[in-house]
Amino acid sequence: MSAARVGVVTFPGTLDDQDAARAVRHAGGEAVPLWHADPDLKGVDAVFLPGGFSYGDYLRCGAISRFAPLMEELIPAARAGLPVLGTCNGFQILCEAHLLPGALMRNASLHYICRDQGVVVENTATPWTADFTEGQRIVLPIKHGEGRYVADEATLAALEANGQVVFRYVGNPNGSLNDIAGIRNEAGNIVGLMPHPEHAVEDLTGAPSTDGRGFFTSILKKLVNA
Amino acid sequence: MARVIVDVMLKPEILDAQGQAIARALPRLGFSGVSSVRQGKRFEVEIEGPADEAALAEVRKMAETLLANTVIEDFTVTVAG
Amino acid sequence: MARVIVDVMLKPEILDAQGQAIARALPRLGFSGVSSVRQGKRFEVEIEGPADEAALAEVRKMAETLLANTVIEDFTVTVAG
Amino acid sequence: MNLDTVKRAADTPGERQPYAELGMKRDEYDRVREILGRRPTSSELAIYSVMWSEHCSYKSSKVHLRQFGTKAPKSDALLVGMGENAGVVDVGDGWAATFKIESHNHPSYVEPHQGAATGVGGIVRDIMSMGARPIAVMDSLRFGGADQPDTRRVLPGVVEGISHYGNCLGLPNIGGEVVFDPCYIGNPLVNALCVGLLRKDQIKLATAPGPGNKVVLFGALTGPDGIGGASVLASATFEDESQAKRPSVQVGDPFMEKLLIECCLELYQADVVVGIQDLGAAGVSCATTELAAKGTGGMDVQLDLVPLRDPSLRPEEILMSESQERMMAVVTPDDIDAFMAICTKWDIPATVIGEVTDTGRLVMTWHGETIVDIPPGTAADEGPVYERPFAEPAGQAALNAASAAELPRPEDLRATLLQLFGSPNLASKEWVTSQYDRYVRGNTVLAQPADAGVLRISEAMPGAEETTRGIALATDGNGRYARLDPYAGAQLALSEAYRNVAVTGATPLAVTNCLNFGSPEDPEVMWQFAEAVRGLADACKILGVPVTGGNVSFYNQTGSTAIHPTPVVGVLGVIDDVAKRVRSGFTGEGDRVVLLGETREELSGSEWAHVAHGHLGGLPPVADLEAERALALVLTEAASRGLLTGSHDLSDGGLAVALAEACLARGVGCAVSLPGDDAFVDLFSESAARALVTVRPEAFDALAELCAAHEVPCYGLGGTGGGTLAVEGVLEIPVAELREVHEGALPAVFG
Numbered sequence A: 001m002s003a004a005r006v007g008v009v010t011f012p013g014t015l016d017d018q019d020a021a022r023a024v025r026h027a028g029g030e031a032v033p034l035w036h037a038d039p040d041l042k043g044v045d046a047v048f049l050p051g052g053f054s055y056g057d058y059l060r061c062g063a064i065s066r067f068a069p070l071m072e073e074l075i076p077a078a079r080a081g082l083p084v085l086g087t088c089n090g091f092q093i094l095c096e097a098h099l100l101p102g103a104l105m106r107n108a109s110l111h112y113i114c115r116d117q118g119v120v121v122e123n124t125a126t127p128w129t130a131d132f133t134e135g136q137r138i139v140l141p142i143k144h145g146e147g148r149y150v151a152d153e154a155t156l157a158a159l160e161a162n163g164q165v166v167f168r169y170v171g172n173p174n175g176s177l178n179d180i181a182g183i184r185n186e187a188g189n190i191v192g193l194m195p196h197p198e199h200a201v202e203d204l205t206g207a208p209s210t211d212g213r214g215f216f217t218s219i220l221k222k223l224v225n226a
Numbered sequence B, C: 001m002a003r004v005i006v007d008v009m010l011k012p013e014i015l016d017a018q019g020q021a022i023a024r025a026l027p028r029l030g031f032s033g034v035s036s037v038r039q040g041k042r043f044e045v046e047i048e049g050p051a052d053e054a055a056l057a058e059v060r061k062m063a064e065t066l067l068a069n070t071v072i073e074d075f076t077v078t079v080a081g
Numbered sequence D: 001m002n003l004d005t006v007k008r009a010a011d012t013p014g015e016r017q018p019y020a021e022l023g024m025k026r027d028e029y030d031r032v033r034e035i036l037g038r039r040p041t042s043s044e045l046a047i048y049s050v051m052w053s054e055h056c057s058y059k060s061s062k063v064h065l066r067q068f069g070t071k072a073p074k075s076d077a078l079l080v081g082m083g084e085n086a087g088v089v090d091v092g093d094g095w096a097a098t099f100k101i102e103s104h105n106h107p108s109y110v111e112p113h114q115g116a117a118t119g120v121g122g123i124v125r126d127i128m129s130m131g132a133r134p135i136a137v138m139d140s141l142r143f144g145g146a147d148q149p150d151t152r153r154v155l156p157g158v159v160e161g162i163s164h165y166g167n168c169l170g171l172p173n174i175g176g177e178v179v180f181d182p183c184y185i186g187n188p189l190v191n192a193l194c195v196g197l198l199r200k201d202q203i204k205l206a207t208a209p210g211p212g213n214k215v216v217l218f219g220a221l222t223g224p225d226g227i228g229g230a231s232v233l234a235s236a237t238f239e240d241e242s243q244a245k246r247p248s249v250q251v252g253d254p255f256m257e258k259l260l261i262e263c264c265l266e267l268y269q270a271d272v273v274v275g276i277q278d279l280g281a282a283g284v285s286c287a288t289t290e291l292a293a294k295g296t297g298g299m300d301v302q303l304d305l306v307p308l309r310d311p312s313l314r315p316e317e318i319l320m321s322e323s324q325e326r327m328m329a330v331v332t333p334d335d336i337d338a339f340m341a342i343c344t345k346w347d348i349p350a351t352v353i354g355e356v357t358d359t360g361r362l363v364m365t366w367h368g369e370t371i372v373d374i375p376p377g378t379a380a381d382e383g384p385v386y387e388r389p390f391a392e393p394a395g396q397a398a399l400n401a402a403s404a405a406e407l408p409r410p411e412d413l414r415a416t417l418l419q420l421f422g423s424p425n426l427a428s429k430e431w432v433t434s435q436y437d438r439y440v441r442g443n444t445v446l447a448q449p450a451d452a453g454v455l456r457i458s459e460a461m462p463g464a465e466e467t468t469r470g471i472a473l474a475t476d477g478n479g480r481y482a483r484l485d486p487y488a489g490a491q492l493a494l495s496e497a498y499r500n501v502a503v504t505g506a507t508p509l510a511v512t513n514c515l516n517f518g519s520p521e522d523p524e525v526m527w528q529f530a531e532a533v534r535g536l537a538d539a540c541k542i543l544g545v546p547v548t549g550g551n552v553s554f555y556n557q558t559g560s561t562a563i564h565p566t567p568v569v570g571v572l573g574v575i576d577d578v579a580k581r582v583r584s585g586f587t588g589e590g591d592r593v594v595l596l597g598e599t600r601e602e603l604s605g606s607e608w609a610h611v612a613h614g615h616l617g618g619l620p621p622v623a624d625l626e627a628e629r630a631l632a633l634v635l636t637e638a639a640s641r642g643l644l645t646g647s648h649d650l651s652d653g654g655l656a657v658a659l660a661e662a663c664l665a666r667g668v669g670c671a672v673s674l675p676g677d678d679a680f681v682d683l684f685s686e687s688a689a690r691a692l693v694t695v696r697p698e699a700f701d702a703l704a705e706l707c708a709a710h711e712v713p714c715y716g717l718g719g720t721g722g723g724t725l726a727v728e729g730v731l732e733i734p735v736a737e738l739r740e741v742h743e744g745a746l747p748a749v750f751g
């Protein structure tokens, strides 16, 4: 059996692509590099949009990346059910591309913030969170200047009603509405969150937990069983 | 050659953290009499041809798809005087 | 109650990395005919009294000390029409 | 428009030239005329004036800095020493590390955000130009008093600038310093360090060999950045009104720099670069003269081919522009297409502007007319060298006589500890460090609040081969110590950085330094400088760590008042098995707490004297380098044998502050008793060559033996555990209370 193939997208200014690929490999998957300018998903089974400052975060985070040639392939594939995970800048891109509702704005403190953050897993009915339990409290690094999740009231109500809030902060670091740290689309295949699971997969390096592993084991199990 | 201005402001219902921080700082700096501040963006777009209706329609499309995120922002397009 | 607009733009000789990145992206998004984009800030300042000369002078001072960084930015103050 | 060509210069020998406005002395100008055998053209004057400036030529410091070479200890690790863009050190298994620290003090005072940001950008390009992938940054910062209003303008901007630029590049920030002292109020110090990694056999140098090879300028377009001086020149020569005000600040574009990093790495990978140089101060002037001087000796440049952001720029201004995010490479004609293709992939503008020659001349033309024709070495290497006079400051003896021993001692040591622990210099720096990404790239093993940053090597480069090794880095400096005794102060800065590296378990290997001083034209400042360099060079020899590079920043003063002399020292170390790094502070309950090293009554220049009395006088702690070396040997050996469960160096605030910080690491308290008979001295003295470590009880004897073998004093103080810091018979403070004063201090000032 060949390993499940997870595409990791690099835009100009993407920073966490190497970490994302490493996390995929640690979980036993094959990380397939995808280049923003190539409109080719290379037949991957899932896609990871990593963090960074694509296009320097100029204009708005994710605003320019959304138009990349690769996105023209990715957007319809995601709408058709391809599992997609966006973390940090990846989450911002997913919102700008309207694959997820709402928007991410400047932190309420107006400062960039890097810290280890408690997060509660609210929804496990996604290919990226199946290995967690509902209500499980995990710790992941956050590192962002624009992570304040906003949406209009109707959208928020719908997210809550449909169980689309996937992660909530314990102690809101950025002023996100309803303490939202991550959400999914209605179908559940697309998940975006501000925290960084790819930085929390090894004991040795930096982060205080290995709680991020759950994302990668979830998706790989799902793909292997599919 | 003409210059078209695109002003982008947050929708009124969206919390403007930057504007509020400025409004809060003003009294400390000795400025009184300001009831609110909102911060938005201003784009000066130089177009090659004249600012005719077709060009403005094009800039409006640019504002709608790129310069503003209409989920949270409103925009206006004007020709620089 | 009056609304005063403060537009803050980078001085022309200062690198506007953001505006340049947008301008470079436009052709890829199918927009042609734009020769340059500059991005600045727009502040909408609501003042309690009328926008008379004294109030405008006050806003100008505010722009100079807080809203704009005059080392690299220029600003203009206008009363909202 | 009138162009000052070589021909015109020869025909108009008497034309007045604004050399003085460009900061040149009459004799320097005369020397240029002598070299050229005619008056320089305005473009040549632009080149010589920037290349012979203090900043580029090191004319006041050179005679002293030579000691770093002449006194250098023998080191097998040194692959590239001083004089290149950055030093390179062998870290084993085929890997090399390159690192350097540089100042951006003055720009950060004028425009804190951009000044600090471009400081990071500049040092990162230095590291890139060695052929390395930059893998982390650090920042060493000094501001005026925390409560002084201008500090509230400068500090947030500086931190935001470093944060934005570094974060955007995807470089983890793994350490630094934040120090407050009123002496820096008109002169903040912003020193940025970058470290990079490369294969030992892939070092790139700034050289342009091979006639016929192409000279490529790539990266950002050239604009009127930081060329106040050049517009003086352009307008003085041509009375050209259009050369209005030019900005003296440079503005950075971190996104462009990130693309440049990736582009350069791909260029190195493809092996299409013969020589490379970053453009920093003095921009094109510096890159062309230095590349040519170190290569075959000549270069022809068509200056009008330089792509411009502002088409009105004059050649003199192009030569002096300090636009950021630019590099210059030398490429063979065969490789030029491949080179350009990689630049295109990364959206990096790249232009061939010239060619290497063997004429021994740097020749530049402007639309066909020759405007520069000089021997490049005379600008790059043969600048003026000054033996500036120096003299011990008038008040030095009196200052040294006013020892802290005379100060009243506190009754309440609990209150004293809390007062110190919440003072700006000792308080938690999280307000600053939480704005820096310390996780990006996933190789950060230790970062704040650890004593040194530690990175693993194996995965730093995609596709790299396995190694268990890691590198550790720390920067330190203490302006108060250096003010009291610049010789010892520089040694103490080195000692502390060296010790901070050693407490993680790494072996210190090499040194970089940033020497921040007042005006070299002031003999008293020059004395401080000479003493500091002599002290640092002597200490490096004893500790066996060579200086690989660094930076001198003079003229840090307001009016005639100089800052404290502030040598900042960075030390890089290697740990063979990075998994054996020692974590900072108390990591669990039930460990023995052990103090290593000798405590003397050394309170002059201490944080206690500063905070409790606003006092500065006496002599700083003794810099006992042999003891420092022995301590490091104990620490690294204990770490490699897995004896240590935690560690922390003793420095500012002494044992008291070290214990308190160790408790905060994981909220684990301790109960200890003091070894000496004066609790105040035991707790607050700042004797060097000391560290706190923890061991499992069963490992204590092994540690004690190791200490005995190296003649390092070793005191079992007590054990970890509980929720308080308890010093028997002296004080007891809940860890939560310590945390509150420590973490609340900076937010209370800066929001």
Ligand SMILES: Nc1ncnc2c1ncn2[C@@H]1O[C@H](COP(=O)(O)OP(=O)(O)O)[C@@H](O)[C@H]1O
Pocket: D138, D139, D140, D141, D173, D174, D175, D176, D177, D178, D425, D426, D427, D429, D432, D433, D436, D447, D448, D449, D450, D451, D452, D651, D652, D661
């Ligand atoms: N400007 C800065 N940038 C990055 N890290 C910093 C900075 N200032 C302090 N730090 C980090 O914060 C921690 C505490 O700093 P400090 O109080 O100076 O340490 P110590 O007391 O051990 O000398 C260290 O890990 C240090 O590297």
Ligand SMILES: [Mg+2]
Pocket: D476, D500, D651
């Ligand atoms: Mg320190």
